Amino acid sequence: MTAQQTCGAAADGNRRAELVRAAARLFRDRGYDGTSIRDIADAVGMRSGSPFYHFKSKQEILAAVMEEGLLSCLPAVEGIVAGALPPRQKFRALLRAHLETVLAEGHDFIPVLLYDWRALSPERRAGIVALRDRYDRVWQAVLTELQRAGMVKSDSKVARLLLMGAINFSIQWYQPGRGCTLDELADEAAGMFLL
Amino acid sequence: MTAQQTCGAAADGNRRAELVRAAARLFRDRGYDGTSIRDIADAVGMRSGSPFYHFKSKQEILAAVMEEGLLSCLPAVEGIVAGALPPRQKFRALLRAHLETVLAEGHDFIPVLLYDWRALSPERRAGIVALRDRYDRVWQAVLTELQRAGMVKSDSKVARLLLMGAINFSIQWYQPGRGCTLDELADEAAGMFLL
DNA sequence: CCTACCGATCGGTAGG
C-alpha cells in the first residue's frame, strides 16, 4: 500500500515533470503566447483538458518552468563561487556553466526565463525574482573577487549586467555546432572582459 | 487636382504611419502575439477591420515596424562610420546612438526587431536581414578601426556579437530615469570594452 | 486523466 502510494505519487510527479519539460521546449521555440495548452498536451500524449489536472492555469506552467530552471542550475553555480579556485578559473567556470545553461541543446528553461519574462503575470514574479537574485549574487561575488585581484576594470552592477547581457543575448545568434564551440565562446568572452 | 491627390496620399500615408507607430509601441510592451489587431486599431481610433485597408495582414504590420525602424536609424550610424572622428570617439558616438535607439522612450521599433524576431514569418525575414546586415557592417567597421589603433583586444565577429548583445540586452533591465543616464551607460560600456 | 463543452477572442473578409 505504501509502495503503491509512493509509486502513484512518483508517476504523478513524472507526468507533471513531463509537462514542464515539454512546455519549456515549446515556450523556447514559439514563445509563451505562441504555445497553446493543446500543444503542450499533444507533446506528452494527453488530451487538451488534462494538463489542468496538474496545473491550475497556463501561467502556473510558465512559473514552474522558470522556477525549476533556476532551482536546477543554482547548486552548480553556488558550488563554483563557494569553491577554492583562483578568481580567474572561478570566472571561467561560471562563464562555462552559464553558457551551457543557456545555449546547450535540451536546456530550455533559462532561455524561457530570459525571453518570456514579460509573459509572467506580475503576481508570480516575486518568487522567481528571489531565485534570480541568488543567481545574480553568485556573479557579483565572482566579479568582486576578480576586481580585488586586479583582473577587471569594474565590478559595478552595471558592468555585471552588461557582461551577463552579452552572454544571455547569445541565445539570439549562437547556433550549436556552427561557428564556435561553447568552450571557444567562453574563452572569447573571458578574454574580452578580463584585463 | 494634383494638390488634392497629394494631400489624399499624404493623409493615407499618415494613417498608415500612425498604425505602424502604435503597433510598435504595443508590440514592444506586450509582444506581437500579445497584441491584437483590435488593440492597434483602438490605439489610433479605428474599427477592428480597418487596419486591413492599409495592411494585408498582421505580419505585414510587424515587418513594417522592423523595416521602418532600421531605415530610420541607418543614416545616422552610417554617417558616424563615414565621418572623420578618431576611432575612440567614433566608437563612443556609435554606442551612444545605438543606446538611444534601443532604450530611449518612444523608440520602440528596434526593440521589436530584437525581441520579436521569431514572430516574423520566415518568408519576410530576408528583407529585414539585408537591413540588419548594413547595421552590423557599421559596427564591424568601427571595431576594426579600433583594433588597428590598438584600442581593443579583438575585432572578431564573436567579439562584436558579444558587445552588441551586452547593449541590446539592456532593454531587459534598463529603466529610463533610474540608475544611470544613457551617457553614463555609454561610458561604462565603452570603458569595459576598450583596452 | 478523458469527454464534451463553454464563452471569449482572434485574424481576416465581403460589401458598401
Next chain:
DNA sequence: CCTACCGATCGGTAGG
C-alpha cells in the same frame, strides 16, 4: 474606412 460577420482557436471547466 465602417458594419457585420465568419471559422478557427484559445484557456479553462464540469462531471465522471
